[in-house]
Amino acid sequence: MSHSTLRAAIVGSTGYGGVELIRLLHAHPNVTVTSVISSSSAGAPIAEGFPHLTEIRTDTLDGVDPELIRSKADVVFLATPHGVSMKLAPEFLAAGLKIIDLSGDFRLKDGEAYRKWYKHEPAEAAQVEQAVYGLCEVFGKEAAGRPFISNPGCYATAAILGLFPAVEAGWIDSDSLIIDAKSGVSGAGRGLSLSAHFSEINENFKAYKLNKHQHTPEIEQALARAAGRPVTVTFTPHLVPMTRGIMCTMYAAQPGKRRSDAEFVELYRKFYEGRSFVRVRHAGQWPATKEVWGSNYCDIGFSNDERTGRVTIISVIDNLVKGAAGQAIQNLNLSMGWEETLGLQFTPAYP
Amino acid sequence: MSHSTLRAAIVGSTGYGGVELIRLLHAHPNVTVTSVISSSSAGAPIAEGFPHLTEIRTDTLDGVDPELIRSKADVVFLATPHGVSMKLAPEFLAAGLKIIDLSGDFRLKDGEAYRKWYKHEPAEAAQVEQAVYGLCEVFGKEAAGRPFISNPGCYATAAILGLFPAVEAGWIDSDSLIIDAKSGVSGAGRGLSLSAHFSEINENFKAYKLNKHQHTPEIEQALARAAGRPVTVTFTPHLVPMTRGIMCTMYAAQPGKRRSDAEFVELYRKFYEGRSFVRVRHAGQWPATKEVWGSNYCDIGFSNDERTGRVTIISVIDNLVKGAAGQAIQNLNLSMGWEETLGLQFTPAYP
């Protein structure tokens, strides 16, 4: 570890977001993970519970001890459930640590919305205000130099990246948006539940939390900035019998002139110019989730229907990378003033 | 075999629809499969290519020989690709055989629509006119006593059963319909293709034929009867890394009064009263595909969103049963004047 290396701690290292941070940061040239932290397994060698890390990490898990972490790290990734991050973040911030929070606690600027959708008391408004909403390709400039970043939700990342340019351009009606989302099961986390039990989800496809999912207001908050007025969307999440991957299939009316697929491609390519991790597919090609598996890409495609005047927009991400750990590192890069792609240029694993 | 047994032949016995007919008819008290037919494998014992039939069927495959079939069977199931059924059906009909056609050749009454969506010349109009569109729970009465039934498409079955009652009641706007459909890979058939190659589709989720799928006009034709005027829908099929199952997640605006989930449940239960194979779930419960796996059920659920005024309707089927072989047998039952459930009361295989 050179003296210029940034030292990172990961709280929640035994969840899927946490172990994915370990995997990705292992390849980062400027960052060294100096502390892996777990409230439930402190003291155990991390490779015991996660044998894929054998000989890669030989250290033991630390407890959630702010004093200790302060002494070992410069930046803390909070890969913790909502409700927990809001307790830990203030203390770490006060100690001068940089925070990248992967939970939903600081994403919604409106405390009432948080209360309604998360069924939980919101974090203090002052804290929430301090957190930058780190959707890199849309609001990335706001992250530069900032010490406290709220990493977007997985579904929200795919949905907003797929809709923002067209909403902002006024090409699609922001009152017409329907987001039909599909996710691999790792999005449900490592906590045991019947809905993530193998025999229940294998050879099965199911919808859940219809019109109730907590990423809905997050998507609406971001798109309102594009539309310049409040936006309400229909959002339906589904579980796919696979581990990683999110697809959003999104439907919108075109209120005015109808554009071709090629025009959409051009609009999006221009919007995302210079941003390596959004790949706008050429007209007639739609991305599949495997095409971004294990990588930080978000791929987007279009299909206009001349019969209905609706456009269908498809976006895909790896929920654990661009939808969690990868974007968190991208946010760290932006916050540090580094290239946003640093340590993140993984080719998707195919097949 | 008692003299009262109906003798059935299956053309296309080596496709997934054909072997599912064999499985289901094996349990039918009034039908005996007397000929399994394949143009490509005639002469081979069927259990050689399909070892799950070992000791269940010890016969060899027949060729596509109308003379032979006439001598062995009373009813012919055509589990053949589109373009083939239209060649075989007239000859069999002329010989006095009952025909249940599982292809798309006789579903669309409008030859132009067939030509446009199937990229193929349509069957003769007179033949098409003769075929009853056998969506049992909606148009089932029309099948009674009829010798020629066109079995609906898999996606179309799930979509129409899920939308018809609300369109007919005028509760949802027939110009607003969006059908986001997901299917297991068996729907792509047994023919080899890269898109059904295991390593390409496992741990993957993809969309295909956006705004181009040939079940679109079939859905529109049926819903036009509900609406009393032409209907145009947006339809997006996706492939799920599983073998069986279709879910349609459908979105509609409510043009007038907004109804509750409970009201939708009541409307649908009334509409499907006395029909055993549609199970309308109680408010707040949405069906998953595994819950109908291996059975002839179509299960339906609802979610109204007070914020947008849209209703989301979810329907699921097993694409090879209710979406193909099961409904074909149900059509035979109706055509023969038998109980529609005869030989079809399989409990879904769970897990």
Add this chain to the structure above:
Amino acid sequence: MSHSTLRAAIVGSTGYGGVELIRLLHAHPNVTVTSVISSSSAGAPIAEGFPHLTEIRTDTLDGVDPELIRSKADVVFLATPHGVSMKLAPEFLAAGLKIIDLSGDFRLKDGEAYRKWYKHEPAEAAQVEQAVYGLCEVFGKEAAGRPFISNPGCYATAAILGLFPAVEAGWIDSDSLIIDAKSGVSGAGRGLSLSAHFSEINENFKAYKLNKHQHTPEIEQALARAAGRPVTVTFTPHLVPMTRGIMCTMYAAQPGKRRSDAEFVELYRKFYEGRSFVRVRHAGQWPATKEVWGSNYCDIGFSNDERTGRVTIISVIDNLVKGAAGQAIQNLNLSMGWEETLGLQFTPAYP
């Protein structure tokens, strides 16, 4: 329900073995399930937790109340964990109920072996003695008229059916037996555990309990009857990322004359003559698990290696049918003096 119907109760109806009993018995002409029983969910409609049973079973779960069960049922299936069956069985037996026990509690005649492999105190020796070990195709005659049957383990069923004839004939060396077994995840049951968590087992293959699995002594006990002397085997279970299915790939030395595949086929066909549920494949064809999916079959194939003199024997079953609920019903049939195939002639679901 005619007066001749046998009334059945299922204790443990909310486990996978229990719900499979419900599915299979639903098709049995002589049996009606009159009570579904669960200690944890008594009072709840069974279709609420198991929506695939919607409109198929409208009753609520009963508690574990022997008085109640006695009044409702003639036979009780105990689909309960080991340690529980040994508590329930004596009481039910005393009340004159017939018992089919699916747990491991009464399989091992040697209490010491039970203690060692199950890490639990054995049932009372007198009870154990009373229980017939119901491996139908091998010891089926012993079940006739008997009130208390211990249903074999899933792995044990596949292994014993695949090895017994050759061991008994002295064709293979009973000291050389190696059983490499692979199972779908439903074998691990419906209880939550990290090893059955979807994201842990999907796209994964793992071994477990090497040389420690409790079906080992059960296999040895049965094969000792074939060999006429104690048998010790090497047994390795693995988890396959699928829901249903067991394959045992078994290796044996041929101590004397080396036989051909065809000779093995002949030996086994003769041994299993008249038994519908064992299908001995012709030489050169080996069964795959999907070929018995959802059915009560056990399929067996052979491969002799002239280079090593070893024979490889492959057997497959559906772990929830022939490995649990199906064989339990087959045992009931034998015990009642009915055809052993009654209500069990399901064609495997393919694909």
Add this chain to the structure above:
Amino acid sequence: MSHSTLRAAIVGSTGYGGVELIRLLHAHPNVTVTSVISSSSAGAPIAEGFPHLTEIRTDTLDGVDPELIRSKADVVFLATPHGVSMKLAPEFLAAGLKIIDLSGDFRLKDGEAYRKWYKHEPAEAAQVEQAVYGLCEVFGKEAAGRPFISNPGCYATAAILGLFPAVEAGWIDSDSLIIDAKSGVSGAGRGLSLSAHFSEINENFKAYKLNKHQHTPEIEQALARAAGRPVTVTFTPHLVPMTRGIMCTMYAAQPGKRRSDAEFVELYRKFYEGRSFVRVRHAGQWPATKEVWGSNYCDIGFSNDERTGRVTIISVIDNLVKGAAGQAIQNLNLSMGWEETLGLQFTPAYP
């Protein structure tokens, strides 16, 4: 590209081995892929057929043109089927190019064995003699500075790494070896076949090529070097419904003194000392395939059975990495005198 970069060409870039080479070499600091080659798709942009490479590779596929390749590359990876490599290799070698061949054409030193197991005429003996068998952790020293390396088979890699140290030490009886192998479906390649058709293999487990698989003599050839005499093994490959991963579960008798798991661990750790990609697990822990997914590791574990005296050895690899593209790059590294881990230190992707 610095002048010190080695230029690589990949023949067979549209197979799974080829695209995996592209993925891995993209991260290699000393190598640039300058030509991706396909006989069937020459002229097409590689990202058109492999959209996961969008914006990562913008070049088109070259034809199999030795002149062209000589002008563009220093090393050629032959990810071609057997029978093809033997035609291409001599020409490229003659032109002074370094060759890493991933096919089976140059693995077997005995032409008769090649003829028997591959059912194909062997390559010229002089060519075969020239090729170094590149099982890095066992015969790695032989690759240093050599221009022509034959990359081991996937099954053979896992089997030999798991058995070699114990055979060499004389701890296990080389006449007793049984290798029960399981592979993900990507091992069957990208060519279409019914046995890799999704609906056939999903929710299925099957054995194939019993006692006939062409990796058998490759394993025997390597183990003979350990034993100092000919070795004959029983080898059974199976297909697992997953994309990547191989496990070998291997059984051996211990002819003399019986060793403990801990003694095996010590023996293997000593044997593989200094080799980063073999991870010998501590006693009582057995590796699962997911624990090496996407990485170049081979993990090994042991279980001794005091009852039978047999030891069970488990080894796992990712068949496309350590079993193909990764080991090929490792061989390049060794051949070039670089660190063998260069560009290959991927953390396994979990979950």
